[in-house]
Amino acid sequence: MMKRSFSENTEQKETPAQQRQVRDHEKTLKEMTAVECVHCSDLEDYYKDTAHLLTLNYDLMKFIFSTSAGSKVLSPGRLFVICHMAHRNSVAVLLRSESPPKVPAVTLTVLVLCSENMVQRNAGEGALLPLPVHELSVPQGKLSHEIVNIAPTDVLYITNQRLALKDPAAMLKPKPPLPGGKKRPEEGEADELTQQLMVIAEKMNQKDEVTTIDPKKDLKILDLDFAEKWSQYKTIKDRLRTYECLGCPDLNAHYGDTYVRKSLHDKVQKLKYNLSQQNLSLLPEYEQRIRVLQRLMYVDHDRIVQLKGRVACEINNCDEVLVTELIFNNVLTDLTAEQIVALLSCMVFQSKINDEPCLTKALQEGQENIIKMATLIGETQMECGMTEPVDTYLETLKFGLVEVVYEWARGMPFAEITNLTTVEEGVIVRCIVRLDETCRDVRNAARVIGDPLLYKKMELASELIKRDIVFAASLYTA
Numbered sequence: 001m002m003k004r005s006f007s008e009n010t011e012q013k014e015t016p017a018q019q020r021q022v023r024d025h026e027k028t029l030k031e032m033t034a035v036e037c038v039h040c041s042d043l044e045d046y047y048k049d050t051a052h053l054l055t056l057n058y059d060l061m062k063f064i065f066s067t068s069a070g071s072k073v074l075s076p077g078r079l080f081v082i083c084h085m086a087h088r089n090s091v092a093v094l095l096r097s098e099s100p101p102k103v104p105a106v107t108l109t110v111l112v113l114c115s116e117n118m119v120q121r122n123a124g125e126g127a128l129l130p131l132p133v134h135e136l137s138v139p140q141g142k143l144s145h146e147i148v149n150i151a152p153t154d155v156l157y158i159t160n161q162r163l164a165l166k167d168p169a170a171m172l173k174p175k176p177p178l179p180g181g182k183k184r185p186e187e188g189e190a191d192e193l194t195q196q197l198m199v200i201a202e203k204m205n206q207k208d209e210v211t212t213i214d215p216k217k218d219l220k221i222l223d224l225d226f227a228e229k230w231s232q233y234k235t236i237k238d239r240l241r242t243y244e245c246l247g248c249p250d251l252n253a254h255y256g257d258t259y260v261r262k263s264l265h266d267k268v269q270k271l272k273y274n275l276s277q278q279n280l281s282l283l284p285e286y287e288q289r290i291r292v293l294q295r296l297m298y299v300d301h302d303r304i305v306q307l308k309g310r311v312a313c314e315i316n317n318c319d320e321v322l323v324t325e326l327i328f329n330n331v332l333t334d335l336t337a338e339q340i341v342a343l344l345s346c347m348v349f350q351s352k353i354n355d356e357p358c359l360t361k362a363l364q365e366g367q368e369n370i371i372k373m374a375t376l377i378g379e380t381q382m383e384c385g386m387t388e389p390v391d392t393y394l395e396t397l398k399f400g401l402v403e404v405v406y407e408w409a410r411g412m413p414f415a416e417i418t419n420l421t422t423v424e425e426g427v428i429v430r431c432i433v434r435l436d437e438t439c440r441d442v443r444n445a446a447r448v449i450g451d452p453l454l455y456k457k458m459e460l461a462s463e464l465i466k467r468d469i470v471f472a473a474s475l476y477t478a
């Protein structure tokens with residue numbers, strides 16, 4: 001039913017194309033083989049750990065750069081290791097950081113070490129396969145650099161090193177080349193930085209270690225959730241050094257092959273999820289509402305409808321859960337037919353007015369009981385995962401016509417009724433007509449639970465409001 005609903009229409013249009021993609025990708029996966037290497041028996045586990053490490057790193061960097069503590073590492077000259085587009089595990093130096101208007105995250109402008117042919121390469125997605133996280137990218141061939149804007153989440157490591165920069169702002173301003181192939185001062189500084197970065201990258205690879213800052217000690221970040229993720233990050237990072245596959249001379253190629261195969265497998269799983277019922281946009285809310293009904297005993301744990309559920313099925317014109325709770329908690333039992341129909345108007349009347357109705361003590365108590373019951377339902381909904389605040393749920397109850405309906409049921413002429421409220425006559429008529437339908441619903445609910453007293457009261461309430469101009473077949477003959 002949900003799949004065929006209007007809200008799922010857009011997603012369901014994509015189903016044939018997604019099914020074709022699943023078939024094509026699964027065929028490609030069958031043609032692929034796992035890496036066969038005496039050194040890489042644990043490569044699959046190594047890949048899982050590196051993927052988990054990168055996920056944790058994304059969350060950690062996002063948090064660090066969103067705090068005031070993160071600004072401590074944003075001074076020009078700070079050395080980073082980044083993973084951005086074609087620049088995989090590349091050493092870079094920070095030139096500038098800025099927070100553009102209407103953009104929540106900071107933008108980092110860095111000079112990144114690369115080879116000359118990489119600058120000329122189209123750095124689109126998949127331009128390069130990823131490197132294992134323990135190995136830095138050292139350019140092969142003629143050295144070059146590229147100035148790029150990256151997001152904080154593109155930072156792989158924040159090192160504790162800083163390079164001295166003479167004029168970082170000048171390097172960011174593009175200028176036409178000088179005649180005779182001469183270089184401007186800022187171009188010379190960029191070339192010097194490139195050489196320094198190359199030396200640093202080679203040393204880091206030789207030492208097999210990047211000296212990074214400790215967010216807890218150096219930046220004094222004490223957030224509990226962050227601390228837990230940081231602990232997981234360090235544990236996985238230490239474990240990565242123990243894998244046998246690190247001794248494989250062709251690790252980079254084998255890691256790249258594993259990445260391609262695993263990425264395709266993940267894509268297939270995501271497509272299958274999109275095609276499954278679990279991806280329906282309405283399903284989470286459906287499950288939340290089921291939990292509410294179970295908590296309130298409308299259905300049992302096997303989702304079999306109970307007595308309260310059968311009663312709720314009889315209510316079709318207003319809040320069936322609230323009305324059912326009122327019935328089962330005997331809120332309506334001691335009230336007269338006139339009082340019951342008046343209080344039920346709060347679930348039928350939709351307009352918000354500033355009138356202050358003059359209510360009897362019984363009506364005031366009834367109103368308070370309805371609000372208490374609605375509050376209980378709203379709190380239960382929140383506890384079961386629904387996002388609607390209790391106050392928002394209570395705002396759906398409009399008591400503006402309680403006095404009007406009460407006096408109408410007692411026989412007051414319509415001409416006098418209009419003096420009790422600022423609500424337009426047509427709105428009053430529509431509300432009372434809908435109340436007649438609600439009375440029939442509550443009457444049927446009383447029949448289901450075997451309450452003859454409430455049944456008679458609702459029949460009487462329907463008769464009391466069904467009179468005069470409100471229920472005339474035509475206003476011309478009324």
